[in-house]
Amino acid sequence: MPLIRNLLQSGLARGRQERGRRGMPRLTGRSTAAGVAVTPERALQVAAVFSSVRLLAETGSMLPVGVFQRSGSIRIPSMEHPLAPLFTYQANPHLAAGEFWAQVLGWMLVRGNAAVYVERSGGGVPVGLWPIAWTSVEPRRVKTSGELVYKITLDEDEWAPIREADGLVRAENLLHFRAFGLGGAEGLSPIGMARQSVGTGWAATSYIGAFFARDASPGGIVSVPGNLNDAQWERLTRQWNELHEGFDNSHRLAVMEAGAKWEKTTLSPADAQFLEVYKLTRSEIAGIYGVPPHMIGDVERSTSWGSGIEQQSLGYVIYSLLPWLTRLERTAGRLLGDADVYLKFNPDALLRGDITQRFSAYAQARQWGWMSVNEIRAKEDEAPIEGGDDYLQPLNMVPAGSPAPAEQRALPGRQTRAEETVESPAAEDMPSWIKRHYEAISGFFAEQGEQVLAALGVRPDTPAEDLVDLVADNETLTELLLQLARGLAAEVGTSTAAALGGTFVVEETVPALAASAASTAANVNDTTVRELADTIRVADSPAEVQQSVQRMFDGMTRARAQVLAQARVATVTNFASHEGAKHAGARTKTWRVWDSNPRKTHQRADGQTVDIRGEFEIGSRRGRWPHDHRLGVDEIAGCTCRLQFNL
Template sequence: MAFWSKWLPRANPVRQPQNSIVGSGGGILISTAAELEDALRGGTLAGSGQAVTPNTAMRVGAVYACVRLRAGVVANMPLDIKRRVDARTREDASDHPLWTLMRRRPNRWQTPSQFKRMMQAHLLLRGYAVAMKVVSRGETRELIPLHPDRVRVTQRDDLSLRYDYTRRDGRRVVLEQADVFHLVGLSLDGVNGLSPIAYAREAIGLSLAMEDHGATVFRNGARVSGALTHPGKLGPEGQELLRESLDQFRAGGERDGKTLILEEGLDYKPLAMNAEDAQWIESRKFSRTDIAMFFGVPPHMIGDTEKSTSWGTGIDAQTQGFVTFTSEDDLTCWEETVNRDLINPEDDTLYARFNRAALVKGDLKTRWEAHVKALQWGVSSPNEIRALEDQNPREGGDIYYPPPNTAGAGSDNGGTNEPAQTA
């Protein structure tokens, strides 16, 4: 044996076959064929026989719509970095590198909306999202997203987190907690998030099985609209002649709705949808609603408006519920994670805050009604409102109008509606 071989390990050590999947914390004993299949599939086989993974789940329209909606809210909403000037004053920290990172360029190839949309999709499909920090001179300059399937998160005895990342070339890299931006959804251990795909596996697997069943039925042509009956028996030549005549009649769409002439006592009987087919359609609708429930999305937002009114306060109330209970949960997760992982803990003046007013950007009437109320009650000045609408300030627009006469005649301005103070 050479001298250096005692100090340098072999590049590709030979691994002996084992009857367990061994990790740093122990092993999983495999004693049956079912356990082996479950381990090889990663525990993704549903009761319907479909392998449900985050990639196959996105083939289901309801899953794709839910992920698109929730990720779009986070991606399209501006994430501001604020600075506390004093106990009552806040300002945009546009001079801080983190502002550029979250508002301009998170890395060398993605825009902020692309980065946030992808990370939120990882969070929804796998329960967590991970990005590696590129730090220069004590400040995070880039966020490199890592695929969650290649990252294994464990907690040491000292409660610190360890991230084992497997590169595309097979090499394993160990990242410390200070090197990672880590988003976690609903969790039972505080370290690993729960994947909705894992808990909705049966509903998604059922939907995949029904889609495959429907595609097979239509591919094989098993769905017929009617049947032709003959009082006697047709020979091979008669059957071939009848088949050619029907194919010629069906060719092209210009004969749709025309009358079919039958000879030799042929009788046509239309076939209506049977109970099995009707139950298949109802099952597809139920699975769609069930999947929407797992993702916290109202069914009408993914196109299921059958059991809810399409007008009035019904849809409005459900949409507001989505904003209050679902989107707010996502926004809070991002804000607190940015505060923990990207802001120096010694700097208690910086914090992250989504501009939630962007949710009503598309509703012109609601947006301007809010502006008028903010102006009337002295919450905002005209120039602040113009800045929200991306308009230049005007001269004399930095004034705050006093609220309507609710304080009585003892107010400083005598109850008039004159400007109370300047900015």
Template structure:
């Protein structure tokens, strides 16, 4: 049947300079619509320019998600291509403008992915859709793209015959109903576009033939041919054309002027023109007022801010989402993604912005420096602190410190509590040791396994720092939360208050992440020293095995002791603070303390202040701010006072 249809009806080949066959070009207005001709219609050009320029001007960023956390990943190798320079000849902003322009005009945009010798993307090259022909592999159905560049185009296409596989080509599609290609907005709405083009042409011809003042010249009797030609030629020379309209008209030989009005068809062309502007705005989904049709501006809300919000949400974001989803194929990792930031279009006036900042600051979800960054101002000292409303707590959570007294327990002035020593918590030291030792053992097995496959691998290649940091952080955080809950609650209870673990979550997570990064970085350094490429593979493996055996024993025990001491001091300090303690006192428990600690014995400061220990300052024993020399082997404790 398909062959019979082709024989009877012929096959219409797609021209490289025309719309896809599905769309067609003819219109009832008698105008053949092509993208090039459509852009001559002011409403079409305004809509395409508006969407392409506002989309390409937005800041872009690469982010990575881990659970509920979203962190910038601008160090990713693809980030510069997507946010700064798509290829050596094209900035990222112009790159996105070109891609959006092709999607808006032809319904499809194509980008060739240039790769380096290692297989990673090295450049993104937009290709005119008129140079692209979608195909499929007969055996697998895999899409391939036949690219035939015009003389004025260039891209570093290495594939034979220009047949590019999908992994080296990004196809940005507009709305479609199946098939390989998206539908062209211009092609599918060609009747409105053709009417608009015809209206433009009619306006031009109307002014070209306008012979104002409009009317009829009548003369008594019958004019001879020569007289008729002379009168007609004289009238046209003096009055025809918009630049000669309304000049003085001189009558002779009894001629009379009778004023007339436009025909109904001529009088309606302006209404037709207005209607097509509104329809074309609807084709592209833009507010009519943003392309000059101000008669319908109130339908998008009152005020510039509401109208801009409507444009961003209903017009621009659908196109940006299509760009993001297609570009995310480059990463090959669902946790890494590209994001356009439309906030630049929604800034509002100065009063509205500052009112929003004030609320964000008062309710504790933005710091001063975050606000200053949005206004392109330099950070200030102390500007990273967050405020917490005193009378607002999560549902089911504890009250503020002043309201946390335990039922039946009346806090009294002079009440005090002390930080427990790590030695008083042997079960927690054991838990830490077992978990850290197991991590080292598994890490060692992975390294030895990789060495069996790649004997000459470097330390950096043998250890995946990103994955191992995440794993160890999770282990340390879970242990820290359990220990902090126990110690913090005990300290707060001894002072007649309650401890809220959730208020310490951010600090515990940051401490766990910092420790994990430091531990794994040290492991890489040790591994680098254990691997001697001059040795035989068996000797290298034996050296690495001994290294990790030592880590699972002595190093794991030292780390367990340090983590328990650090978390205990932090949790006890926070528990006392939650219970309303006003001051804290440094107490020495070692019979032979180091001189700096001996001088600090009895030092009392406000609960939120720091102690002076030698030349350093810290909040509690084992505070990282004191440095390794003051932390190692320290057995000092804190006394908290109401």
């Protein structure tokens, strides 16, 4: 007896464990209380399911998407990243990026999981993204290490350039997008978890359709006096069905004979509550996907998503769409390989108000100085205009305890400044800053040369474009140049503004300084790659290649670093003095030539005076200050011109 009792208790314990493990329905289950086997394909035939999936997939795939890089508190577009075209333009040669995101979202919404195979080049760089049907993917765990691998078995109508033997793909070569889950390798299927509601919706829809197919209106009971024999009963029933059964035969004239009487007893679908069941199921399915019911056609009930279209769209974006987009961004971001580089969907296109609301918001943004004219025009898909990149600053907005803004101090009637005109300093007046730039740039070139030589020591046949990590080196050089530019701009801008009796806020110039630093870094490193390609000759021996590259970087750390240092100091100095004068309230600026033998275009511009925000005409080009990139290389190289700022 103790043995039997122990066996029974252990069996009950196993039963409790199984019930605990299976407390949630299995994702592979199909049966429902309504007696309907629910599959994703059948579920999509339920209007509410299809509408919810289509709405989320299409609105998600239509949004602009970009690759960005963090640099401190700055966010810089990084569309030159090798993966940016795959995410934003063409996922693979046969699939546009928009359709790619629609497929990924569709699989997540239906199956709870989506798989994307990552095609790589010989150098390991991703060159294609190929969506794989989740039904063709089986996640597996390596027992010894816990590593997640995926067994891919493509159907006959699928194709992807899978190179792994036996279709066993490691996690780094497969992007696994998961829906909400409670642990485990797979996300939970919304349809699998809510198959009871989906099955009820299917059953209600099928019943209503079958009701109309069988409808024999006018319906009810035909009663006759006395008894009918079998032949009479069959004749009466056949005639009645032939004349009245079916939706197309509803309400035809009923001819009664032999004293037969008609009594109406059939209930309508609404009376039988099947339409109410159908409507309730539609709302439940909308809730499964977090979609506002009114956006899939259920407009009978009042909505708590806001009273206007803009408020309803905002609620949909925040509570329905953004959770799915965030999952896409985080999973796809694994490929970017840098925590500071990230993928971002822009839902602003769904949040545009009417024209009155938009223009009112633009007016406030322009008035308070955080949007320029060209930024506003870009949001309305309009071309930029000349002078549209400047920002306004309210005259009465200053930090607590600060003196009045420079623009107020520059107004007529206030105390006069020390001088009425101030000249911008020249790069030659900044020897210490030229030295700092030279040492920093020279050190960067030396470190870059060491990395290139080390790579050549491992693989002497490495092509030039693979010797320099443009993404990493651009980031490093941008940060280096930006830090130098901030210090130089703060010094020059402050001294210029002070000479005019005003103040200078360097933080307002940081975005422009960051963009200039990033552009310079990209140009410098691109030039380095081209010089490497010209320096490395296939016919040379590995030792000769090493020597040639060493000589190249030795020259870069000396002559090229010196030229770059002088150019950067000249560029930042002219920019900072111009911004300092503008902050201090200067009204106009005058071009001044300092070279004893200037170029003709600069000589003709000597004495030209324009508004402080205007541009000078220098030959066929226009620019805001000497060394402005808008003037082009021919007008910048060797230029020693200065500006005179006038109050």
